[in-house]
Amino acid sequence: MSVYYTKEHEWVRIEGDTATVGISDFAQGQLGDVVFVEVPEAGRVVAKGGEAAVVESVKAASDVYAPVGGTVTEGNQAVVDEPSLVNTDPEGEGWFFKLTLSDAGELDGLMNADQYKEYCGTL
């Protein structure tokens, strides 16, 4: 199992050819209290870097981009019903969607946890 991060503050956890996607702890801290989440439906095909989900806090709306391309297998109904999960457990229960990875090569260029931590330090 490996976890990668994007410069747009998504994380993606890879288990076999399944990728689970969410937003980072840094991102939820910047957004503040999350009040609304929209996740993609199973079967939707998303491209790397394409808009895949929406997250809104009290003060702002943000798009969540797919860190890698693939076919969505599940959107997390739990965060739709309880958006504050994104604040309380962003890199666990607060995941947004799972997809079947179409091209493992798309993981190249994503950051690992240490690189991402360093990147956040520069912001």
Add this chain to the structure above:
Amino acid sequence: MSEPEKTLPLDGWHRARGARMVPFAGYHMPVQYEGIMAEHLWTRASAGLFDVSHMGQLIIAGPEAEKGLESLLPADLAILKDGRLRYSLLLNVEGGIIDDLMITRRGEHFYTVVNGATKYGDIEQLEGRLPRTVVVDHVKEQALLALQGPKAVDALSRLVPGVEELGFMTGAAFEIGAARAWISRSGYTGEDGFEISIQARDAETVASLLADQEEVKPIGLGARDSLRLEAGLPLYGHDLDYATTPVEADLGFAISKRRRAEGGFAGWHRIMKELAEGPIRKRVGLAIEGRQPVREGATMVDAEGNEVGKVTSGGFSPSLGAPIAMAYVPLAYSMPGTSVSLASRGKIFTGIVTPMPFVPHRYHRKGGPK
């Protein structure tokens, strides 16, 4: 912002308390401390301390000040008693709103608080349009704090005995600690509360005194915005602008009875016509169906998809747990209960016209009508 970013008296104080600072109105301002939701709910339940030192504090003086100001504002200043405040509007000749403000008769002068982002323009307007005998003094060395919430009176009266005697929209001079303060019972949250004008050099001491009270937490601009939205209070530059009249903005209460009868203020011909015949469009509150907020910039569309109105403020109401908004809609759509369609983020939302405030005001009115 054309103005360079400047530092306000409490800049270091906010940072030391963990505030997240953002550029606002040409200054660095605290947008939040622990989080907008928690700060918002704390203010509604207890008391929140807001630094609003970016706002412009003006002293307008001279024998012709009252008459001169009445030519620019639709307020009845002649009947404004000493130590009393009015909400008013600085108007252009077309009846559009240059700024919204609070004006207090304070002895021989008028003390006025105007918006931070518009204060320099306001001063230019006042200096250019008031009689030459009237002096406009921008009191830059004053800080301004607001203490808002149902327990604000408990916290402040412990430090300032007698302040609890103030009724809503009245003010007086007090001492807090060793500092001289002008305190009014007023604010921008819909709650009971106070606004406290002190010298910049006393700001840290007074802010700490207040924040040390068990009822009080410092609150950022983020919650200030969500609180005022729930209270149905417009924000200049968003819900009000040069092209909007007080009648369109549903601020008819700010046009005093005598001024309606007599006119004689900037833009009054248009404003009288709109009062008599109704404006073309009107500011209304909207309850948004579903959970997703509809924000400033969203458009109202008719059945054919034509843009017929716009959302000027919108967000999630922490107190109601639902999205709310303010919008300008055609008069025919302004009755409570009317359903309107809004286009936002590539989707159509439904808004229901809802009387404002969304959350009831809890002002401390002393005897008699407001």
